[in-house]
Amino acid sequence: MSTSKRAALAAVALILAIVAAGFLWHVVQKRPSADTTDATLVALGKRVYEQHCASCHGAKLEGQPNWQQRLANGRLPAPPQDAAGHTWHHPDKELFEITKEGPSAIVPGYQSDMPAFRTVLSDNEIWAALAYIKSTWPPDIRARQPPAKE
Secondary structure, eight states, X not given: OOHHXXXXXXXXXXXXXHXXXXXXXXXXXXXXXXXXXOHHHXXXXXXXXXXXXXXXXXXXXXXXXXXXXXXXXSOOOOOOOSTTSSGGGSOHHHHHHHHHHOGGXXXXXXXXXXXXXXXXXXXXXXXXXXXXXHHTSOHHHHHHSOOOOO
């Protein structure tokens, strides 16, 4: 094989490698997340929260009264989603699973009045609601939220 053909093949291989790396970078960057810097996602999340979450968790994310005291049925009231609650103690992936599949997805057998939203909300709508909730937290609380467990 001539030197010019080898150089041309090497150039094509390099271009393909760059295209593949760019594609993989794009896929990684577009991975679903509760991105508080995405204004469109946060705005969608605010609408989703108002429609599907505020009736229990409060219009101002304040939760139900006495949220740490069990109800007559033994279940806990809906907790706040603001910085005063414990939501930020959980990684995003857990919050997503709790919302999609219900709290027993994380704590098997846990009894809660919170339904699973898998048939009500799309994955993107769940991520958006989480982005909205997180966008209301002060920066120091967001910084203290645990990272995803891999």
